[in-house]
Amino acid sequence: MKNRKPAFALFLMAFALSVPLFSQQISRDLFTAMGAYRLPDSSFAMIGMIEDLPVIIFQDGSIRGLRKSGKTYEIGNALGLFDQIEGTVEFGRKKSGLVIVRDGNTQTGARIPLSQKDLDFRNGEIQLHGTLILPEGNGPFACVVMTHGSGPEKREASLGLAGLFAGNGIAAFIYDKRLVREMGDKWQDDSFQHYAEDAVAAARILAREPAVDPSRIGIFGHSQGGWVAPLAASQSDLFKFVIISAGNAVSPVEQHLWSGTRANRQDGVREDIIREIYDFRKIKYKAGITGDSSEYKAALPVAMQKPWFRRTGGNLPTGAFWKLNGYYDPEPALLALKCPVLVMGGESDNHSNTAENMQKFKEIFQRSGNNRLTFKVFPSADHGYFETATGKFMETELRELKRFVPDYFDTLVEWTRVVTSN
Known part of the structure; x- marks a missing residue:
């Protein structure tokens, strides 16, 4: 594929936490500037959000908070710390570019254009709403269906990973968890089976989209989605690959x-x-x-x-x-998978037992006869793939975090490229 970009640089934060940790008001000015920017040295910078904190993410995976100061934004010294100002960011007219001053160097960046198309679809009586994020150029493209984590998750929570894929030539489909927008505060969780059926319904409508190659549709599941994604793929041959991120092989x-x-x-x-x-x-x-x-x-x-x-x-x-x-058994769905599967986990994940889960995943797949498997454990990675000392990124560490673990997003994109090129 021509014009391949480093995967890490095209990441816009995807992991939305359930409880706000920061109270800073986000200006419309910064909201409209969110996206990926190509810099003169062929590296990239991303303007995005982690929880409700605006951040800039650099190609090496480092993360810094942004804080408005006049017409510019100050670059902090960590995700939520500003006791040392490392530089500034200023956006051009119509947010088509930016200027970064950092470490005594000045770099200008041009925004990378990605297109999107809203798609409504149904699973029985349930109306679902999604958005197809498309790369630059002409399709048809490989496409990843993004399932959900826990709670009343809207499609915006997956916008970051969609940007990661689309910025690297792979379309992504993000959608609201069933009835989230309709029910509001009265929303209640549903079964993994219904969530899996929703994902299959998404794949069906995507298979009819001219910009999507129906022979190269896959599914991604992080955390709770690590149960749903294999279940969906076990019930439909529309899914040609599965990515399990911080998932579990237990109930x-x-x-x-x-x-x-x-x-x-x-x-x-x-x-x-x-x-x-x-x-x-x-x-x-x-x-x-x-x-x-x-x-x-x-x-x-x-x-x-x-x-x-x-x-x-x-x-x-x-x-x-x-x-x-509560007592859902993931084993039957995993045994049914015959397509390529990528299983990833963080060594310092406090929410999932990565070591035991990896061993159990391997045992199950060995019994299934599926040998198209890739396993990757990232040292010092927590549940959100931040580089962490304790794994308590949601409880105590978030403000001090400075980067994502190396190679996570590169592994994600490169593996997907390989399995969709065959």
């Missing part, structure tokens, strides 16, 4: 039990106490999900007298997500 209950155990261990809780907490939480999940609370009622009075009770997670998990998906 949501098992994943959450492990995450809680890891947090307790990091806090220095004794191993015998950790085991007691684990056993009680397991009983809680069973009661909340199945409705059989006899064991829970017997264990609760004893647990409430323990100093560790506050670590057991509050109310019973009786919400729609847990009822529908």
Whole structure:
């Protein structure tokens, strides 16, 4: 493919967190400037968002916060720190270019144009809404369907990865999680099965798009999407490849039990106490999900007298997500996959047990006979692929983060290029 660009530079932040960590008001001026810019040395800079904080992302993966100062924006010394100003960014008229002054050097950049097309589609009685992000040039292009993480996720949460793919010659389709816009605050989670059916419906409409090559449609799933993407691909041969990012080869209950155990261990809780907490939480999940609370009622009075009770997670998990998906078994869907699969994880992920998940993924695929597999674990990477010391990027570290881990986005794009070129 001609004019290939380094993948890292064309990333606009995709991981939207559920709780705002920054209160800075984003100006319309900066909002309209978001996108990718090509610099004279053939490197790139991205203007984007991490949570509600504006950032500039450089080709080497470094991230710096942006703060308005007159007609320019100051470049901070980390994602959310401005105690040292490293430079400035100023945007041209109509946001067609920018000027970066940093480390004593001045660089001008021209915006990289990407096109988009809104597409509405249906899964049975459910109306769904999406946007196809297209690269420069003429198609038909390979295309990645972007599934969702947890919560009421809108298509904007995947805009960054869509920009990454489209900037590297691969179309991407982003869409709202079912009923998110229609239900607003009354939205409730649905089953992985319904989410998978929605993704298949998206692939069907994309296969009819002139700009999309129907023989090169794949699916990407990060976190919760790591359960949904393989399930969708197991039910439709429209998907020719699958990308699992920070996903799990175990049930949501098992994943959450492990995450809680890891947090307790990091806090220095004794191993015998950790085991007691684990056993009680397991009983809680069973009661909340199945409705059989006899064991829970017997264990609760004893647990409430323990100093560790506050670590057991509050109310019973009786919400729609847990009822529908808590004991979901990903193995049958993984066994059914015969297409190329990329499985990625972060070594410092506090939300998923990367080491054990990778081993389980490998065991399942070995039994399936699928040998078109790639596994990649990124050292020092947390659940969002930030380079981290503790993995607690959502709890304590986000402001101090300075970069994404090397090679994550390059691996993502280059692998997709290879499997879609054959």
